[in-house]
Amino acid sequence: MRTTAYLLGIALVLGMSACNDGSVWTAQERATLQSLNLATLPAAHDPSNRFADNPQAAALGKQLFFDPRLSRNGQVACATCHRPEHAFSDGKPVAEALAKGTRNTPSLLGVAHNDWFFWDGRKDSLWSQALAPLENPAEHGFTRVEIVRLLLEDTAYASQYHALLTDLPTPETVATLPTSASPSGTLEQLQAWKSMPPAAREQVDQVFAATGKFIAAYVSSLALAPNRLDTAINNSSALTPSEIAGARLFMGKAQCILCHSGAMLTNQTFQNIGTGMLGKDSGRATVLDSVRNDRFNCQGKYSDAAPETCTELQFLTRNRHSVAGAFKVPSLRNVAQTAPYFHDGRMATLDAVIDYYVQAAQQANKDHDLPRIELSDAEKRDLIAFLKVL
Numbered sequence: 353m354r355t356t357a358y359l360l361g362i363a364l365v366l367g368m369s370a371c372n373d374g375s376v377w378t379a380q381e382r383a384t385l386q387s388l389n390l391a392t393l394p395a396a397h398d399p400s401n402r403f404a405d406n407p408q409a410a411a412l413g414k415q416l417f418f419d420p421r422l423s424r425n426g427q428v429a430c431a432t433c434h435r436p437e438h439a440f441s442d443g444k445p446v447a448e449a450l451a452k453g454t455r456n457t458p459s460l461l462g463v464a465h466n467d468w469f470f471w472d473g474r475k476d477s478l479w480s481q482a483l484a485p486l487e488n489p490a491e492h493g494f495t496r497v498e499i500v501r502l503l504l505e506d507t508a509y510a511s512q513y514h515a516l517l518t519d520l521p522t523p524e525t526v527a528t529l530p531t532s533a534s535p536s537g538t539l540e541q542l543q544a545w546k547s548m549p550p551a552a553r554e555q556v557d558q559v560f561a562a563t564g565k566f567i568a569a570y571v572s573s574l575a576l577a578p579n580r581l582d583t584a585i586n587n588s589s590a591l592t593p594s595e596i597a598g599a600r601l602f603m604g605k606a607q608c609i610l611c612h613s614g615a616m617l618t619n620q621t622f623q624n625i626g627t628g629m630l631g632k633d634s635g636r637a638t639v640l641d642s643v644r645n646d647r648f649n650c651q652g653k654y655s656d657a658a659p660e661t662c663t664e665l666q667f668l669t670r671n672r673h674s675v676a677g678a679f680k681v682p683s684l685r686n687v688a689q690t691a692p693y694f695h696d697g698r699m700a701t702l703d704a705v706i707d708y709y710v711q712a713a714q715q716a717n718k719d720h721d722l723p724r725i726e727l728s729d730a731e732k733r734d735l736i737a738f739l740k741v742l
């Protein structure tokens with residue numbers, strides 16, 4: 353039966369190719385595919401980071417990204433979890449460094465094209481994002497004062513910092529800083545922070561923010577490579593019949609494109625697909641205040657953007673209820689390399705993800721935003737074949 357269906361499918365595909373300029377796609381399919389094409393992605397632009405396009409800053413940021421000295425035990429770098437050979441993710445369900453985390457490590461390829469960062473979008477820029485893992489007790493477990501000391505007391509780093517920044521604290525000032533201090537650390541670290549003169553705190557925050565901007569200049573250079581889908585628009589022989597059938601399901605019957613749209617295969621919104629457990633990890637709903645009050649956000653004093661250009665922040669919803677249990681719709685580019693899946697890595701394989709979509713959609717009392725879909729086993733296989741093209 354299935355073989356017959358497949359042969360029929362191939363015959364259909366061939367039949368269409370004969371009557372449509374050598375392409376299997378209908379005009380509408382071509383238009384939709386074109387909207388997914390990497391070539392349509394505009395260059396990423398972050399006005400809140402004046403170093404975003406500075407190659408010297410990116411070269412420095414790359415050293416910082418791979419440097420394990422920026423951590424409590426001297427063994428954790430950004431690259432510990434964002435591993436180049438895993439599309440800059442780590443292959444684990446949830447991240448683990450100084451302690452086990454609760455979230456899955458996302459890929460960083462093309463990440464500069466996102467509007468919000470982290471699964472719940474609690475950061476509004478790449479540079480502000482980079483500051484969080486450095487002080488997260490489960491990740492680098494460092495404090496901003498230790499970071500500033502380390503960087504400005506290291507001759508190789510200090511000369512690069514001096515080439516890019518003015519008004520750096522003098523070596524004498526650096527020598528008077530406490531060993532470890534941060535406004536978001538332990539009680540002791542907080543007390544040490546409060547005991548510092550306001551001018552010293554200000555200088556530390558300036559250098560800390562600039563460090564985030566250098567790292568972001570590197571991270572934003574991690575570009576996506578075109579995949580077979582990007583070439584398949586003008587050359588459908590780049591795809592197998594099963595992959596073509598999967599593309600049709602993705603754009604049509606399976607309705608994936610409702611959320612996974614555009615060249616990044618995400619509409620950049622936060623959606624509740626039933627994976628957030630209210631009270632435990634309610635995603636977007638829990639961070640609306642913190643992103644608004646973050647001193648390192650786009651409207652804050654360390655941002656290089658004019659505050660009125662921070663439109664994402666301006667239009668941020670105040671309605672927690674509307675985003676309860678919602679997580680960022682992730683990009684699906686390179687998805688075959690970024691297992692396990694979902695914000696907490698609960699799904700080991702793409703098969704499990706597709707089964708979830710079919711089952712969740714059929715729940716009677718559904719408390720999520722998923723459309724109702726039905727897929728046969730053959731259709732599930734085609735859809736997965738297509739996801740692997742991405």
Ligand code: HEC
Binds near residue numbers: 446459471478483571
């Ligand atoms: C212990 C592992 C670990 C370390 C170390 C780590 N990260 Fe991450 N990274 C994660 C996890 C897990 C998430 C998702 C966390 C969340 O959503 O709450 C993440 C999210 C991100 C994101 C957001 C991606 C997106 O699509 O929203 C960026 C960018 C990022 N990390 C960059 C960095 C940089 C830069 C460093 C070093 C300063 C770093 N990470 C250190 C595990 C890590």
Ligand code: HEC
Binds near residue numbers: 607723
């Ligand atoms: C209503 C919006 C919506 C629709 C429709 C939708 N998704 Fe998703 N998708 C999401 C969200 C939100 C997440 C992240 C959920 C989480 O982490 O808990 C996600 C996650 C995923 C992931 C995991 C990616 C990763 O890196 O962890 C895959 C794969 C995926 N979706 C594929 C699909 C496919 C295939 C379809 C069509 C059958 C589909 N999605 C339909 C919103 C949607």
